[in-house]
Structures are given as C-alpha cells and as structure tokens.
Amino acid sequence: MARSLFLFDMTFWLYLAALVLYVTYMLAKRPAMSLAPAGHPVEYSDNDSGWAVQIGQVATIVTVFGWIVNSLALFTRAYERMQLSGTFAPWSNQFEAMSYVSWAIILGYVLLEFRYRIKAIGAFVVGIGFIAMGAASLLPYRYQTAEPLVPALNSYWIYIHVSVTLTSYAAFAMAGGLGVMYLLKERAERQGKVSRLYASFPDLETIDELGYKAIMVGFPLLAFGVILGAMWANYAWGGYWSWDPKETWSLIVWLIYGAYIHARMTHGWEGRRAAIYAVFGFLMVIFCFWGVNFLLSGLHAYA
Amino acid sequence: MNGQEHIAVEPDASQQSPGLGWNEIKTELVAFFASIKLAMFLFIVLAMTATIGTVIQQGERPETYIKEYGEEAYRWFLRLGFTDVYHTWWFTSLLGMLCVNSLTCFYKRFPGVWRSMKQDKVNVSLPFIKNLKQTTEFSIAASKETVAEGFVGLLAEKGYRVLAKNDPQEVTLYATKGIMGRVGAHMAHLSATVIVLGGLIGSYYGFQEFGVCLEGQTYHIPKGNFDLHVDKFWIDYHENGSVKSYNSTLTVLEQGQKMATKTITVNDPLVYKGIWFYQSSYGDSWDRIDVARVNVKEKDTDKLVGTVDLEWQKEAQLEKLGLKLLMTDFVADFGFNSTDKKVYSKTAEHANPAIRLAITEGPMQTSPWIFYHYPELFDIKGSKYAFELVGYQPKKFTGLQITKDPGVIIVWIGSTMIVVGITLSSFIYHRRLWAKVIPNENGVTVHLGGTTHKSQIDFNKEFRKLTERITKLST
Numbered sequence A: 001m002a003r004s005l006f007l008f009d010m011t012f013w014l015y016l017a018a019l020v021l022y023v024t025y026m027l028a029k030r031p032a033m034s035l036a037p038a039g040h041p042v043e044y045s046d047n048d049s050g051w052a053v054q055i056g057q058v059a060t061i062v063t064v065f066g067w068i069v070n071s072l073a074l075f076t077r078a079y080e081r082m083q084l085s086g087t088f089a090p091w092s093n094q095f096e097a098m099s100y101v102s103w104a105i106i107l108g109y110v111l112l113e114f115r116y117r118i119k120a121i122g123a124f125v126v127g128i129g130f131i132a133m134g135a136a137s138l139l140p141y142r143y144q145t146a147e148p149l150v151p152a153l154n155s156y157w158i159y160i161h162v163s164v165t166l167t168s169y170a171a172f173a174m175a176g177g178l179g180v181m182y183l184l185k186e187r188a189e190r191q192g193k194v195s196r197l198y199a200s201f202p203d204l205e206t207i208d209e210l211g212y213k214a215i216m217v218g219f220p221l222l223a224f225g226v227i228l229g230a231m232w233a234n235y236a237w238g239g240y241w242s243w244d245p246k247e248t249w250s251l252i253v254w255l256i257y258g259a260y261i262h263a264r265m266t267h268g269w270e271g272r273r274a275a276i277y278a279v280f281g282f283l284m285v286i287f288c289f290w291g292v293n294f295l296l297s298g299l300h301a302y303a
Numbered sequence B: 001m002n003g004q005e006h007i008a009v010e011p012d013a014s015q016q017s018p019g020l021g022w023n024e025i026k027t028e029l030v031a032f033f034a035s036i037k038l039a040m041f042l043f044i045v046l047a048m049t050a051t052i053g054t055v056i057q058q059g060e061r062p063e064t065y066i067k068e069y070g071e072e073a074y075r076w077f078l079r080l081g082f083t084d085v086y087h088t089w090w091f092t093s094l095l096g097m098l099c100v101n102s103l104t105c106f107y108k109r110f111p112g113v114w115r116s117m118k119q120d121k122v123n124v125s126l127p128f129i130k131n132l133k134q135t136t137e138f139s140i141a142a143s144k145e146t147v148a149e150g151f152v153g154l155l156a157e158k159g160y161r162v163l164a165k166n167d168p169q170e171v172t173l174y175a176t177k178g179i180m181g182r183v184g185a186h187m188a189h190l191s192a193t194v195i196v197l198g199g200l201i202g203s204y205y206g207f208q209e210f211g212v213c214l215e216g217q218t219y220h221i222p223k224g225n226f227d228l229h230v231d232k233f234w235i236d237y238h239e240n241g242s243v244k245s246y247n248s249t250l251t252v253l254e255q256g257q258k259m260a261t262k263t264i265t266v267n268d269p270l271v272y273k274g275i276w277f278y279q280s281s282y283g284d285s286w287d288r289i290d291v292a293r294v295n296v297k298e299k300d301t302d303k304l305v306g307t308v309d310l311e312w313q314k315e316a317q318l319e320k321l322g323l324k325l326l327m328t329d330f331v332a333d334f335g336f337n338s339t340d341k342k343v344y345s346k347t348a349e350h351a352n353p354a355i356r357l358a359i360t361e362g363p364m365q366t367s368p369w370i371f372y373h374y375p376e377l378f379d380i381k382g383s384k385y386a387f388e389l390v391g392y393q394p395k396k397f398t399g400l401q402i403t404k405d406p407g408v409i410i411v412w413i414g415s416t417m418i419v420v421g422i423t424l425s426s427f428i429y430h431r432r433l434w435a436k437v438i439p440n441e442n443g444v445t446v447h448l449g450g451t452t453h454k455s456q457i458d459f460n461k462e463f464r465k466l467t468e469r470i471t472k473l474s475t
C-alpha cells in the first residue's frame, strides 16, 4: 500500500511543478513573437527567444515524467489490489478514480501538445489535472487505501465501465479548462488589454475549436460508459436502467453535452457562449462525480 | 455555425405557393419537429427534470415524504408525480418528443446526405468556389491536363473521392471525404427511438419478480414452466472479514429432470429459457430457524434443570423431566393480528423473535409463545417449569430476482447504434473541395475552395498542405 501511496504523492508534486513551469512559461513568453499580420493564421512554433523555450521544454518534460509516475502509481496500486483481493482495477474507489482521471487528463494534454504544439494550454489543463490529484490526496486516509471490493463491484465490468466513464470526465475537464482560458482571453481582448500573458494564448478560434473537439471526444465516451453501466446493471442487478442517482446524473451530463453539440450547429453558439457552457458542463461533471457520491444516496453510493 | 457551409441553398419550393393545404401543414410540422432548437429544448428540459428524482427519493411510502417534506408538499408531489418522476405522463412525453424530433430530423436531412453519397455536384461556377470558406488561387507553369491529373492523384492518395470534368477551356474537380461522419450522426438519431422501443417491449412483455428462497426447497416458476431447486446458499469472506461474495447453487428441474445447475453470485446470474436469476439479496429468514436453544427451569426453585437444542419441527424428549418439546413456529418480529387471531412477523428484522413450543408434560399439553427478549412474560399455568429461549440459529434465505426482458436485445442494438454513430460523427468530418484549373498565358491558374462540416483547424492545416503540394506539382 505504502508504495503506491508514495508514487501518488510524487505524482502530485510533479504535477505541481509542471503547473508552475507552464505558468512561468506563459509569463516569460514574448508577446511580439506570436502576433501575426491580420487574417493570417499563426503557426505556434516555439521560436521565442529568451527563457520561454527552455522553460517550455522543461515543463513538457516534467509533465511527461509526472504522467509516467502517475502510470506507475496506478500499476503499483493494481498490483497491490491483485495481492489483496484478486481484482486489479486501480479505479475502484474515489481516490483511485481521481488519480486515474488526472492520469487521463494529463495524457490528453500531452497528446494535444504534441499534435498542436500549443504550450500555454498546459497552465489550464495541467492545472485541472493537478487539482484532481490534489483533491484525491486530500481525501482521508481510509479512502486512499485499497479495501477489497464489495461483492456488487467485484466484476470484470468495473474495468471497462469505470475507466471509460472516467476518461470521458477527463475529456470534459479538458474542455472546461479550455473554456476558462477562452473566457479570460476573450475578456482581455474585449477590454483592449494586450498583456504579455494573453498574447501567449492561442487565438480564440483555436481555443474554441479545441474545446469543441474535447467535448466531441467526451461525448461518445460517456455514451459508451453509460451503456456499459447499463449492461453491467443488467447483468448484476437484473435491470439495465433503474434511475439510480448516479446513472441518472451521468445521463443528465450527457444530455447537457448533447444540447451543446447541437447548439453549435445553430448560429451564435460558439465562442463565448460555448465556453461558458463548457465550464458549466464541467461543473455538472464534477457534481456527477463527487456530489452524487457524497450528497445523494443510491446503488452507486459505495463507489 | 461550426460546420456552417457556405453553399448557396436552392430556394424552397414549398414557399412559393401560399395556402393552407395538407402540404403546408406537413411542411410546418416537419420544420417544427426537425428543428435543432426543439432538440436543444428537449435535451435541457429532460436534463433538468431528471434531476428531480435524484433529489427526492422515488417510490417511498407516503409517511416518508410527509415526515421529510410535510403534508402540503407531499400533496404537490403527488399532483406533479414527483414521487415517481420517470414514469409520469409528462416525462415520458418528453422522451417521446425527443424520438419524434430525431426521427423527423432524420427524415428531413438524411436524404440529402444520401444524395451526396450517391451523386455529387461537380459542375460548379467560379464564384461558387470563391465563396467557399477556404479559398486560394495560384498559378502553375504546366498544362491543364498535367495539373489536373497530378491533383487527382494527390487527392486520391489523401483518401478523397474525386470527380473531374474536362471541358475545353477548364477542368473542374470535386473531391469529398468523410461522409460517414454525417451518416453516423443520423445513425445516432435513429438510435434513440430504437432504445425507447426496446424499453417499451420490455415493459409490456417482460416481468420482474423477487423470490425469497430457502435452501433445500424447490420452487415452481410458472412463467417459465419449470422448477428451481435451491441446493445451497453461502457467503464467502475476505481475510479481513469483509464479505467477498454471496453464492447460491441453483438447479433447474423440468418434470423432475435436472436440466442445469449453476452457482450464481452477485455478478453472475443463471439464465434459463430467457429467464434470468440474480443473486440479489440474502438474509435471515423471518419465519423459520434451524435450531433453538431452550433452557428449562424449575418454577419453584428457579434452578436450571435442563438445556435442549430443538431442531425445526422435530420433537425432543426430556425423559428425566417427563417433557416432550416441539418447536412449531418462529417469528422474527412478533406481531398479533387481533381480527383473525394470527401471529405474524411485523418486519423481516429480528426485533422481537419468538418461538412457539408444543409442550407435552405428562397429560398436559400447551403451546405457548416464548420470547427471546422477554423471558418472564408469560407464566405457563399448571406446569412445573419455565422455558427460556436463550439463542437460536436463523435459517438464511437467498433473495433471487427473477427477470425476463425480451426488449433488452433491442436496447443493445440501439445502444450500439448510438455509440458507433456518435463515434463516427466525432472523429470523421465531412470535407468537400472544388477546384477549377483554367489555362492562362504561361500555364494554368488553379482556383481551389473547400468547406468542412466541422473541425476547422484540422481542415485549415490540411488545406494549406494540399495547396503547398499542388504548387510543387509543376516541378
């Protein structure tokens, strides 16, 4: 037990370091370098001079390293679970689930950075990953240990249902982070501020589009996760849908994002409004993930 | 919109003939039910109303609500259906509306998607291309045919389906990719109705029952016309004492013939002839025990003269004392119905357990109830002895849920459609490119334009790369 807890701790500190580095990177980046003639899309190559490049590189390295430690922690926890009770899913309680979500957020972020080469997003998305990890480590010790699963959870369905659902939460978290970023930059632009900070952000359209993409990853994943849950319920409880608070809330979250993707097809539902909506959606995800477990009762209450 | 396509729309024929015939009403209805606004409204209203049932406990007894919310609120709950939100007429209507909405959307828009899969608009004008969202133009020093062929090859390599039209004065190209993304969206639109249909079939032709079964007993399952024998029920524990699994071994019998045997656990049901048997609960039986320990005392001296372990409905002889004892009944929570003068168990909890003893003491026969918690309650008149129930071993029952749902397979078909459909539409986006290659003095001018259903930044990137590679075609 101690071994995985140590690794989880280390992950926490590494993500904190990564967050600090990304914020420093943002502050250090030269705004002039990312301004482009009007109408021309900007390629975000890191041709900035000064400290920014090095800090950016270190930030990426620390993030990747943190992610590796996070993976190791999850593997170690899986091994410990195996020793203890013969099941391995390292997302079997709130603590492990949070750690897994931050793992998925950071993985998503690293993929995004490698694909689009936009580092400023790190300050927001790695930030959320860090908060998730931090919230996990604030849980009382008895929630952090690997108690054996209660019989109702002891099934191979937990491997796939829970991991798929949690991965969709990570995608929505990413969209929420991008939404916050959009709103900050949009406000600065509206007020005519051209601070160094905001200039290091990608342009609004890109943030908007990436946020939409994150939701388009989360949306099918959540549908799949909910359906896997229904299949599990059908197999374990004798009915695929029983309107239990947790499953109802994941349906609610799914409906909220369903409204979002359709809203984007009508005019005016991109940019600012979409960003606010993405942040709101993410708050609903948080409630579905935390609030339901702690505030509402139901069949999922033991999770 | 994101996937807003800047393509001129044909004027709608229906708008040219005002009047109020069936066609106009139909157009109006289709327009209303196919509108995305309605879809958004339904998504949001469903999301909001679905929260009600997660905050207010569903399907509780009236007392529970009155205690928690007061009588006035409870009356409103009943009126609005808040005690069973998900089965109210209005909630089901919202779901029904969503089905109608998505079906109408399919009806209205899918033909267009289908058409653009089958046949495409190659013959476009130059202004049309210049009006597309992404456009560019450049010159290449090469012949019209060379550039066109190179271009077609390049697009085909990128996975585009290309159509070309070679006119004397120009070549027009059309290239498209990713229509499956839109087909996927429409697959998702059909799925909602499929899932709801599956649910309806389940609620009309399925059933769900709960059976409390004791070890060693056989039960008839009328809906399956077979018998079920409960061989054994037991609990496995982890080393630290927490429960690992609940297990029941069940045997299916048809006309006395053993057809199947399986040990079911919480996550592993028995399925026989479409009927599912789930390990759903377990507990101490409230009307039966295995063994009861009874102390016999002499009334005069209050001295313990004997202890006997009585088995369920088996007579025991205490020859020294001249007694015959038989435990005939057990209740876990003693209750007495004064109308029909019957003893029953008020709850399933072992709150006030009692056994009934048939006592034969010489010529005298009595059958008093003996209470576990109140040993002194009744004096047995005419007997030398007092009897105390000092302990018992309850009989465990296994709670089986018995379910049949012929709609479930349809629900899974709908679920597959929704997941596959959304996934396709999330990761594949519909792109279209048009180009005109027009000869000029020293080669050709290429006018290229494109549009995407969504995923603008990826498309921009692709567009830019394509342009770069085409410009290099001449060399």
Ligand code: HEM
Pocket (backbone or CB within 6 Å): A258, A261, A262, A265, B033, B034, B035, B036, B037, B039, B098, B101, B102, B103, B105, B109, B113, B182, B185, B186, B188, B189, B192, B418, B421, B422, B425, B426, B453, B454
């Ligand atoms: C029942 C649940 C529904 C699901 C799961 C669903 C899902 C989807 C998805 C995944 C897309 C693709 C989004 C994109 O490409 O960005 C889509 C597109 C669309 N949806 Fe829905 N939708 C549902 C209900 C509805 C309803 C009720 C309407 C009614 C108007 C509607 C209208 C549309 C339209 C017009 C499109 C664009 C179709 C196209 O590209 O040709 N949807 N839907």
